[in-house]
Amino acid sequence: MGKAVLFDAEICIGCRACELACKEKHGLPMFDLTKQLDALPAETTTNAGTYTKPPELSAYTFLKVGFHEGRDAIGPLTVYSMRKCMHCEHPGCAAACPVGALQKTSEGPVVYDDNKCIGCRYCMIGCPFGIPTYQWDKPVPFIRKCTFCSDWLSEGKEPACVQACAKRTGSLTLGEREEQLAKARKIITDSPDKYVNHIYGEKEAGGTSWLFISSFSLPFEKWGLPTFGSTDPVAVNVDRAMVAIPPVLIGVAAVMAGVYWVIQRREKIRQENTAKKEVTK
Amino acid sequence: MIERKRSFPIGTSILSFLAILGLVLVVIRFINGLGAVSNLSDGRPWGFWISFDLYSGVALAAGGFTMAGAVYIFNLKKYHSVVRPAVLTAFLGYTLVILALLVDIGAPWYIWHPLVYRNIHSPLFEVALAVMTYHIVLALELSPAVFERLNWHIPLRAIRAIQIPLVIAGITISVGHQSSLGTMLLMATQALHPLWYTPILPILFLSSAVAVGPAVVILESTLSTKVFGDKLELNVLSGLGKAIPYILGIYLLLKLVDLIVRGNLGLIFSAYPQNLLWLGEIVIGVVLPIILLSIPSVRQNRRGVFLGALLVVLGLMLNRFNVSMLALAIRPGYAYFPHWMEVAISAGLVAWALLVIWLAHRFLPIASDKEVAV
Ligand code: SF4
Ligand code: SF4
Numbered sequence: 001m002g003k004a005v006l007f008d009a010e011i012c013i014g015c016r017a018c019e020l021a022c023k024e025k026h027g028l029p030m031f032d033l034t035k036q037l038d039a040l041p042a043e044t045t046t047n048a049g050t051y052t053k054p055p056e057l058s059a060y061t062f063l064k065v066g067f068h069e070g071r072d073a074i075g076p077l078t079v080y081s082m083r084k085c086m087h088c089e090h091p092g093c094a095a096a097c098p099v100g101a102l103q104k105t106s107e108g109p110v111v112y113d114d115n116k117c118i119g120c121r122y123c124m125i126g127c128p129f130g131i132p133t134y135q136w137d138k139p140v141p142f143i144r145k146c147t148f149c150s151d152w153l154s155e156g157k158e159p160a161c162v163q164a165c166a167k168r169t170g171s172l173t174l175g176e177r178e179e180q181l182a183k184a185r186k187i188i189t190d191s192p193d194k195y196v197n198h199i200y201g202e203k204e205a206g207g208t209s210w211l212f213i214s215s216f217s218l219p220f221e222k223w224g225l226p227t228f229g230s231t232d233p234v235a236v237n238v239d240r241a242m243v244a245i246p247p248v249l250i251g252v253a254a255v256m257a258g259v260y261w262v263i264q265r266r267e268k269i270r271q272e273n274t275a276k277k278e279v280t281k
Numbered sequence: 282m283i284e285r286k287r288s289f290p291i292g293t294s295i296l297s298f299l300a301i302l303g304l305v306l307v308v309i310r311f312i313n314g315l316g317a318v319s320n321l322s323d324g325r326p327w328g329f330w331i332s333f334d335l336y337s338g339v340a341l342a343a344g345g346f347t348m349a350g351a352v353y354i355f356n357l358k359k360y361h362s363v364v365r366p367a368v369l370t371a372f373l374g375y376t377l378v379i380l381a382l383l384v385d386i387g388a389p390w391y392i393w394h395p396l397v398y399r400n401i402h403s404p405l406f407e408v409a410l411a412v413m414t415y416h417i418v419l420a421l422e423l424s425p426a427v428f429e430r431l432n433w434h435i436p437l438r439a440i441r442a443i444q445i446p447l448v449i450a451g452i453t454i455s456v457g458h459q460s461s462l463g464t465m466l467l468m469a470t471q472a473l474h475p476l477w478y479t480p481i482l483p484i485l486f487l488s489s490a491v492a493v494g495p496a497v498v499i500l501e502s503t504l505s506t507k508v509f510g511d512k513l514e515l516n517v518l519s520g521l522g523k524a525i526p527y528i529l530g531i532y533l534l535l536k537l538v539d540l541i542v543r544g545n546l547g548l549i550f551s552a553y554p555q556n557l558l559w560l561g562e563i564v565i566g567v568v569l570p571i572i573l574l575s576i577p578s579v580r581q582n583r584r585g586v587f588l589g590a591l592l593v594v595l596g597l598m599l600n601r602f603n604v605s606m607l608a609l610a611i612r613p614g615y616a617y618f619p620h621w622m623e624v625a626i627s628a629g630l631v632a633w634a635l636l637v638i639w640l641a642h643r644f645l646p647i648a649s650d651k652e653v654a655v
Contacts (some may be wrong), residue, residue, distance in 0.1 A: 098394075125468055129323065249457050
């Protein structure tokens with residue numbers, strides 16, 4: 001089992017340090033204050049129910065902290081959600097990719113290889129969370145999404161967002177997936193009046209390497225996350241169909257050959273018969 | 282000597298204009314990126330090119346394998362004269378698919394990558410492989426036309442010798458790959474609307490492609506009668522028309538039973554506005570043609586068959602647009618309507634194809650019924 005990050009939305013204060021640390025690590029546009037990173041215009045603040053920025057995940061934003069108005073025991077307040085690649089245990093994106101440019105590694109991250117990708121964007125269709133994004137503005141474009149900082153992870157360092165959060169609230173923590181699940185379960189059982197009794201990512205899409213827990217002030221439906229009817233991996237129906245293909249094709253070829261043979265033979269017999277008749281006449 | 286035939290009535294100048302405009306736009310796309318010529322976005326990563334060129338294009342090329350199968354395997358000699366035009370259209374259809382994909386995919390210089398970096402579990406890998414191999418099979422099936430023209434007897438004899446295996450290969454690959462286009466959409470568990478998302482999507486794709494095969498041939502023969510004057514016998518057209526209701530009937534039954542089994546039949550009434558798209562494709566492309574083409578007097582009439590076939594084709598295209606664009610919402614809140622440049626690039630490609638068909642009809646024995654004696 002690989003690594004997993006647990007996001008405890010209840011203690012997140014929406015400082016967005018994770019978001020900006022991510023942008024800094026990957027050299028993505030931030031805002032104009034950081035002059036060294038202004039090669040590309042930063043996304044503007046928009047009103048998406050509440051004022052928030054950036055508007056959505058894009059090739060220039062891999063992690064987004066969502067702002068929502070909610071209410072807890074004390075009164076109304078702003079509550080926070082997270083949207084990013086979940087690093088699925090059975091990633092739809094990787095199942096879809098015809099060239100295997102996306103791969104699940106044993107450490108946990110789902111990584112992408114610039115040198116293989118043909119740009120078909122089928123991974124964007126295959127991801128049940130709508131996560132992969134494309135560089136629409138580039139003549140030589142690539143798929144972009146959270147990398148789990150797999151380069152740092154393999155050096156034994158924590159991802160940029162987790163490091164940044166550790167210095168603030170510690171809502172994001174890294175650990176082995178099994179341990180993280182146990183930890184999340186304990187947090188929920190310790191404060192059952194506060195937390196929704198659900199670890200998002202434990203079973204979703206067959207399980208993910210990013211796990212979310214949230215308080216009643218912002219249940220998961222309000223995060224904009226999909227709900228899954230089953231705990232099957234996304235590719236389950238595809239796999240079933242793909243497995244059927246070779247025998248079906250062999251069957252089709254055999255039936256066609258058989259039909260051809262029978263019809264030709266019948267034709268030949270008919271011709272012989274008419275020939276015979278003519279002779280006997 | 283090549284006989285001078287009637288000049289092209291749609292207007293070679295309009296076609297040439299579209300063809301050149303398309304080329305210019307393709308250049309812009311390669312300099313400024315996909316975003317410059319399209320309305321595609323992270324929420325709607327697939328658009329007009331995929332729905333029109335890939336999904337509709339491959340389905341409409343089904344005339345090739347259905348006709349070749351009917352004539353060479355099932356020995357329905359009556360349809361011999363339509364095989365070659367159908368195979369030519371299929372060949373050009375697949376050429377268009379490949380050209381459009383070279384525009385659509387972000388890194389067309391890596392289009393050969395599926396051959397080396399194979400993910401055999403990906404339905405798109407299967408589709409890519411099938412498009413490549415079927416294109417070669419179609420080229421071989423078509424090659425006798427070229428050899429006949431050039432009077433090359435030895436290659437002609439070689440192709441004739443492997444004709445039946447070739448036809449069987451063509452049918453097998455087509456069955457695999459028409460259905461794989463449906464399998465591809467099975468990845469979209471969250472995104473594809475439940476009116477269309479079903480594990481039997483591959484079977485639905487295959488059966489609708491088989492139904493549209495004869496319809497495309499009817500359309501094509503009728504149009505080429507108008508353009509080139511090589512008139513096809515009415516009984517061939519009505520024969521093709523007669524087969525369509527049976528196949529569509531099976532397709533309709535599958536669709537309805539599937540909705541009932543999944544308990545989603547009610548969506549036909551409740552899932553506004555998607556239900557209108559669904560009803561549209563079913564009424565236009567399935568119910569009306571079944572009724573029309575079941576009436577002998579309609580079938581016996583050139584205009585009647587043409588109308589029936591046209592409805593089948595339009596309904597099928599609507600179906601393919603529905604599953605790959607209109608009812609496929611990758612991220613909620615994102616809208617998509619094709620940019621005029623997307624449409625113009627596809628139109629440019631079609632214009633090139635029409636110009637090639639026109640040239641082929643002038644220079645190659647496409648419409649000829651007779652096989653040159655070898
Ligand atoms: S969330 Fe989407 S992009 Fe990330 S690993 Fe899962 S399927 Fe792939
Ligand atoms: S766009 Fe690239 S990474 Fe995504 S499925 Fe296609 S080849 Fe794979």
